[in-house]
Amino acid sequence: MNLKIFCALVLQLLLGVQVCLSLYKMFLEFDRYEIEYSVIGDFSKVRVRKFNRTTPVINGSYDLAVDLDDNYEIGITCSRSELGNNQYNLFPMKLTTMPVCDFINAYGPDYQWIWENKSNFIYVGPEGVCPWPKGTYWVKDLALDASLLPPVIPNGYYRCYLDVNLAATKELVHHQAYYSRIYRELTKN
Ligand SMILES: *[C@@H]1O[C@H](CO)[C@@H](O)[C@H](O)[C@H]1NC(C)=O
Ligand SMILES: *[C@@H]1O[C@H](CO)[C@@H](O)[C@H](O)[C@H]1NC(C)=O
Numbered sequence: 001m002n003l004k005i006f007c008a009l010v011l012q013l014l015l016g017v018q019v020c021l022s023l024y025k026m027f028l029e030f031d032r033y034e035i036e037y038s039v040i041g042d043f044s045k046v047r048v049r050k051f052n053r054t055t056p057v058i059n060g061s062y063d064l065a066v067d068l069d070d071n072y073e074i075g076i077t078c079s080r081s082e083l084g085n086n087q088y089n090l091f092p093m094k095l096t097t098m099p100v101c102d103f104i105n106a107y108g109p110d111y112q113w114i115w116e117n118k119s120n121f122i123y124v125g126p127e128g129v130c131p132w133p134k135g136t137y138w139v140k141d142l143a144l145d146a147s148l149l150p151p152v153i154p155n156g157y158y159r160c161y162l163d164v165n166l167a168a169t170k171e172l173v174h175h176q177a178y179y180s181r182i183y184r185e186l187t188k189n
């Protein structure tokens with residue numbers, strides 16, 4: 001049995017086998033997001049569009065109605081559906097709820113190359129940003145791809161919730177769901 005066929009079998013049975021994963025390219029297919037609830041802005045003008053056949057992008061603008069500072073907390077929780085049948089199980093990959101400014105300053109510097117030149121988001125320098133000011137933000141042709149993710153994430157359908165709540169009362173002020181699929185294909189040779 002050649003290595004690729006062996007790996008294809010192994011990958012179907014268990015995950016995280018490095019020698020096998022290196023033969024695969026991981027793809028992130030971003031499907032859609034839904035603002036299920038928000039009292040901190042108008043996000044109705046942001047859409048996921050097909051940039052081309054294979055690449056969806058986020059496009060549009062939104063109005064953030066409040067200055068986001070440490071009176072707000074933000075967290076991300078993901079669950080996974082192996083088959084895409086809406087049977088989601090909590091997936092142990094989450095960004096623990098933390099004050100908004102801590103969140104921005106923890107992740108902004110490492111990840112802002114993704115939206116650099118594709119949005120008017122504020123650049124997060126070494127001194128940090130706080131608060132994240134209210135205003136109109138636009139995003140143009142922002143593609144999300146698998147290079148953003150740790151390489152051992154299993155295939156499947158993912159639903160991630162981004163929640164914002166008031167730090168003092170824990171009252172939910174923004175609840176947003178992202179749906180995407182992770183799959184792998186064998187590399188060419
Ligand atoms: C995204 O919006 C811009 C205008 O803001 C438009 O030029 C572009 O074609 C849109 N992209 C897609 C994939 O619809
Ligand atoms: C779609 O666009 C992306 C981003 O520019 C590009 O990397 C990819 O090769 C394109 N795919 C096709 C099938 O044209």
Ligand SMILES: *[C@@H]1O[C@H](CO)[C@@H](O)[C@H](O)[C@H]1NC(C)=O
Pocket residue numbers: 113114116117
């Ligand atoms: C953004 O644009 C600037 C100026 O064109 C360029 O130097 C930089 O590399 C771009 N950043 C990314 C992440 O593409």
